[in-house]
Amino acid sequence: MIFKKIGVLFTSLLLLVSCASVKEKTTQTSLDSNKTKPKNIILLIGDGMGLSQISASYYYNDSTPSFDRFETIGLIKTSSASELITDSASSATAYATGISTYNGAVGVNVDTIAVKTIIEHLIPRNISTGIISTSSVVHATPASFYAHVKSRRLYDDIASFLPDSNLDFIAGGGSQFFDNRKDMRDIFKELKNKGYEVHKNTLPFEASEKKQAIILAPDGMPKMLEGRGDFLPNTTKLALEKLSKNDNGFFLLVEGSQIDWAGHSNEADYLISELLDFDKTIGVALDFAKNNPETLVLVTADHETGGFTLAQDGKDYNKIKPVFSTGGHSATLIPIFAKGPGEDNFKGIFKNTVLFDKLMSLYGIN
Known part of the structure; x- marks a missing residue:
């Protein structure tokens, strides 16, 4: 018992x-x-940045690269609907809309029909949005997140989308596409009429209550080697200061554009200087996320440019020689780094269109 x-x-x-x-x-x-659901997402795209470009930050950096702060890494397949090797427009459109399209397409499908971008999904939900680029803001990658044109070369047409885009923060170059146009439209004036605070000469010291458009160069911004300075990290800080005032959250796209341009021209010093500037900007995003834990930081590229390799110099295994195999793009898989709530969604290997689906899911949008 x-x-x-x-x-x-x-x-x-x-x-x-x-x-x-x-x-x-x-x-x-x-x-x-x-x-697992972030309130804020910062997407940093190093245009033309493959694994060797990222590796360069470990060999040419005076401090530990920001890439070292990530633990979650995946790989992205980048082929477009028309070609095995994508261009920036097609890949950025895949990220922005979730559809695979032809090379040169900006925010349109293979039939040149406009497809709603993630920014256009978020704005009606009162989520703040911004784009920053070291190219002109009408260049392929940033344009694919707010414009819809059949060809990436239609810069005047792309600029025409900005006044009605409702983006809260715009920064980069491209003033030649805003005024003195053949159609006589003054995009700067239209932006002001839509409530934007426009800056054409210098970066403002602080965020404004108004929407901000900061266009500081006729086309792309100057190279780092030509004295661009901290434009990219500083505009990122300014954007984060502004966008984070919204309790509903934000989406910020930051593009390090000229890593790609250096790859096209096969200029190693140019490439490495742009890469290190981008790495510094990643640090700004990660520092913000550390203080704002509802923030997810993603770092990736649209494709690799130049077939860039860090090779041994002759028979010397202690000396690195940067080498290029092409003046165009390559078909290599692209790394994606993730840190913050929802980062586990970015493990593994997936198509570039899937990034859009993952972002929409994290924002709770079907």
Whole structure:
């Protein structure tokens, strides 16, 4: 009888421990689930940045690269609908809209029909948005997030989308496409009429309550080697200051454009200087996320440019020689780095169109 009572007591204790364990696991699962949805997403695109370009930050940096701060890494397949090797427009459109399209397409499908971008999905939901680029803001990558044209070369047409885009923050070059146009439109004036604070000469010291358009060069911004300075990290800080005022969250696109241009021209010093500037900007985003833990930081590229390699110099295994194999793009898989709530969604290998689906899911949009 005593043994029977001990057995019943033991069974009861087991059930109690089991229930507590289940409750703990359920609570933990619930907590983990809450952590998987970010309020803010910062997407940094190093145009033309493949694995060798990223590796250069480890060999030519005076400090530990920002890439070292990531633990979650995946790979992206980049082929377009028309070609095995994508261009920036097609790949950026895949990121922005979730559809695979032809090379040169900006925000349109293979039939040149406009497809809604992630920014156009977010703005009606009162989520703040911004784009920053070291190229002109009407260049292929940033344009694919707010414009819809059949060819990336239609710069005047792309600029015409900006006044009605409702972007909260715009920064980069491209003033020649805003005024003195053949159609006599003054995009700067139209931006002002839409409530934008326009800056054409210098970067403002602080964020404004108004929407901001900062266009500081006729076309692309100057190279780092020509004294561009901290334009990219500083505009990123300014954008984060502004966009983070929205309790509903934000989406910020930051493009390090000229890594690609250096790859096309096969200029190693140019490439490395642009890459290090981009790495510094990644650090700004990660520092913000550290202080604002509801923020997810993603770093990737649209494609690799130049077939860039860090090779041994002759027979010297202690000396690196940057080498290019092409003046165009390559078909190599592109790394994606993720840090913050929802980062586990970016493990593995996936098509560039899937990035859009993952972003939309994290924002809770079907």
